[in-house]
Amino acid sequence: MKPPASDHHEIERFEQGLDSFDPAVRRESLLALMSMIDAGSVDLPEAADILNLHCHSFFSYNGYGYSPSHLAWLGRKHGIKFMGIVDFDILDGVDEFLAACEITGVRGTAGIETRVYIPEFRHAEINSPGEPGIAYHMGVGFVRSSVVDSARGAFVEIRNQAVQRNLQIMARVNRFLTPLSLDYEADVLPLTPSGYATERHMVQKIAEQSFDVIEEPIRFWAEKFGESRDLIERIVEDPNLFQNYLRQKLMKRGGVAYVQPEGESFPSVEVFHEIILAENAIPCSAWLDGTSAGEAEIERLLSLLMDKGVAAINIIPDRNWNIPDEKIKAVKLEKLYHIVDLADSLDLPIIVGTEMNSFGQKRVDDFDAPELNPVKEQFIKGAYFLYGHTRMEMLWGMGYQSQWSHNYLAGRKAKNDFYEAVGRLIPPAVDFEQLESKTDKTPHQVLQELHKKIKE
Numbered sequence: 148m149k150p151p152a153s154d155h156h157e158i159e160r161f162e163q164g165l166d167s168f169d170p171a172v173r174r175e176s177l178l179a180l181m182s183m184i185d186a187g188s189v190d191l192p193e194a195a196d197i198l199n200l201h202c203h204s205f206f207s208y209n210g211y212g213y214s215p216s217h218l219a220w221l222g223r224k225h226g227i228k229f230m231g232i233v234d235f236d237i238l239d240g241v242d243e244f245l246a247a248c249e250i251t252g253v254r255g256t257a258g259i260e261t262r263v264y265i266p267e268f269r270h271a272e273i274n275s276p277g278e279p280g281i282a283y284h285m286g287v288g289f290v291r292s293s294v295v296d297s298a299r300g301a302f303v304e305i306r307n308q309a310v311q312r313n314l315q316i317m318a319r320v321n322r323f324l325t326p327l328s329l330d331y332e333a334d335v336l337p338l339t340p341s342g343y344a345t346e347r348h349m350v351q352k353i354a355e356q357s358f359d360v361i362e363e364p365i366r367f368w369a370e371k372f373g374e375s376r377d378l379i380e381r382i383v384e385d386p387n388l389f390q391n392y393l394r395q396k397l398m399k400r401g402g403v404a405y406v407q408p409e410g411e412s413f414p415s416v417e418v419f420h421e422i423i424l425a426e427n428a429i430p431c432s433a434w435l436d437g438t439s440a441g442e443a444e445i446e447r448l449l450s451l452l453m454d455k456g457v458a459a460i461n462i463i464p465d466r467n468w469n470i471p472d473e474k475i476k477a478v479k480l481e482k483l484y485h486i487v488d489l490a491d492s493l494d495l496p497i498i499v500g501t502e503m504n505s506f507g508q509k510r511v512d513d514f515d516a517p518e519l520n521p522v523k524e525q526f527i528k529g530a531y532f533l534y535g536h537t538r539m540e541m542l543w544g545m546g547y548q549s550q551w552s553h554n555y556l557a558g559r560k561a562k563n564d565f566y567e568a569v570g571r572l573i574p575p576a577v578d579f580e581q582l583e584s585k586t587d588k589t590p591h592q593v594l595q596e597l598h599k600k601i602k603e
Contacts (some may be wrong), residue, residue: 152162154188165217167204168340170243173216177247180220182262192226198530199257199511200231200287200501201461204244205340207234207394208347214340215244215287222253227511229530231256231500232463233285236309239341242292245541252576256532258287258431258498263419264410267451273441274433277400280410285431285461286423287498288303288533290541296426301590305414305422306343312412313344319404320397324371327357347504350394354386356476372396387506403405419455427540427548429533431459431498436467437482445486458559459533461498462489464526465509468518480518487522494559496567497529523533536569543585545593549585574595 161183164176183189190584196304200224204215215232222230230253232244241257248255259478262281265273269280322327329335329352331344335602338348359365365383367498369376383389421432432452434442441448467483470476489496501509514523540546547562554561572594585593 148173150572153416154183158184158189162217162220165220166214167211173214176331177216177220181250182224186564191224194222194226194228194253196527197227197511197514198229198231198526199227199500199503200498200533201228201233201235201258201463201502202231203502203504204232204240206237207343208239208345208504210503213503215240216247219244219247219251219253219255221510222248222255223251225510227253229254229256231258231287231498231533232399233258233260233287233379233500235259235345235503236261236306237341237343238289238292238294239343240292241289245537249575252574254530254570254575256287256530256533256537257289258285258428259289259423260285260433261309261419262413264413265448265451266410267414268441269410269442271441273443273448274435274439276439279441280407281408281413283433283435284416284419285433285498286426287430287431287459287461288420288428288536288540288546289426290428290537290546291426294422296420299419301414301418302422308412308414310343312408313346315350315406316346316398316404317349319406320349323397323403324353325593327353327361327367328354329356335481345393347390348400349389354390354393354398376602378584391505416455418451418589424456424548427544427546429458429536429547430456431461432457432495434463434486436479437486438479442482449489449495453493457495458528458544458562459496459498460486461500462486462526463502464499464512464519464522465501468516469513484521487525489590491525494563496532496563497525498533499526499529528567531570532567533570535566535568535573538573539566539569545585555590565594568594569597572601574601 161176161179164172167173183192202218203209203419204218205212218230218232232240234240238259244257245255260283262275263284265280269399272279273282275281275283317329317331334346334352335344336342338352357364357367365376365379369379382392396402399405405536432449467479468476470479487497499512501512513519536547545551547566551563556565
């Protein structure tokens with residue numbers, strides 16, 4: 148049922164408030180939207196077994212400008228049962244997102260992504276195109292934005308390394324774009340809610356400022372890149388296409404500001420895992436599409452990473468099957484099925500999502516697509532598992548990495564099965580806060596007590 152025009156206007160107004168840089172405005176807007184649901188002004192679908200556990204929020208970069216609160220609302224609005232944020236290099240959005248998921252009744256999870264150096268694969272491209280030995284890598288199942296004292300130094304260093312890389316890129320871009328010049332702190336950081344910028348923020352400001360301060364911007368860009376004015380005119384008609392074009396020309400491999408990274412520019416897997424494990428979260432490998440030299444050796448790569456602590460794997464399904472070229476699609480789809488089978492055999496839960504760090508990416512994967520039908524159950528199992536870990540860690544410090552888990556759950560499969568069972572059992576809106584600690588209970592007893600509480 149479509150809401151009346153007046154209610155529709157209010158919904159739009161509050162949804163805009165969800166992306167304010169003021170956290171109080173975001174919370175008030177979310178509560179107002181939930182009040183409209185309670186009053187019957189908004190008719191929303193029931194939650195279905197669909198999910199997006201890899202959403203970048205505006206704390207790193209979201210292609211739609213969505214805050215953590217907006218992502219939680221997106222899940223409630225569209226009946227998406229599981230939502231998860233994964234921001235680059237920071238955990239700033241975790242507290243807000245998990246609180247917003249409690250308010251909206253969405254099953255929420257939170258993680259972090261960065262690039263690491265894997266010296267054992269220093270001669271092979273892995274999942275960062277054109278960058279041998281460098282890999283996008285993740286931690287999932289965080290339950291708070293702050294980190295313990297023992298991990299704070301390493302965490303700050305990862306962020307500082309990212310900032311230094313940005314400053315170096317900005318300096319090279321400015322030299323190339325003269326007379327256009329950006330100040331990182333004055334021009335770029337104000338685009339962010341907590342002072343952490345990415346390449347995409349820099350590109351956004353470059354695109355905007357070129358039309359604000361350059362007298363003939365079409366001519367400017369045509370001359371800088373040696374392109375025809377007609378081509379530039381067509382590209383700038385779509386602001387998102389224009390920004391992607393600039394990022395490719397300026398900052399990606401082959402671009403004027405690109406410098407082949409050295410391993411020392413990135414943290415080691417071990418250092419990143421120290422931070423993840425200090426927070427009782429779960430180290431998570433990231434799969435691209437299986438076509439690189441490193442991912443062609445995925446069995447060896449996963450064995451190496453599992454020895455270092457990896458206990459889950461992330462996949463972005465859409466880029467593995469939703470491909471216009473049928474030949475390329477066939478290859479990548481076969482590799483997708485292979486990695487899912489391999490993860491299953493290794494007892495690695497699979498965490499999937501669409502990223503949303505570029506405009507046009509889907510809000511949720513299409514599990515009804517025939518190509519995903521053979522693997523969707525593994526994706527759903529992974530979501531229940533990660534949500535179950537998150538709830539147990541939030542409530543009693545009894546998540547996947549806890550001492551209780553190590554004492555009572557022998558091996559990955561036992562842990563996977565238990566936390567998946569918890570995830571299927573506990574809805575997000577049930578209040579467990581007053582229940583006594585369960586660290587003296589067996590897994591069977593824990594499940595029995597949770598089941599009893601839910602039936603009350």
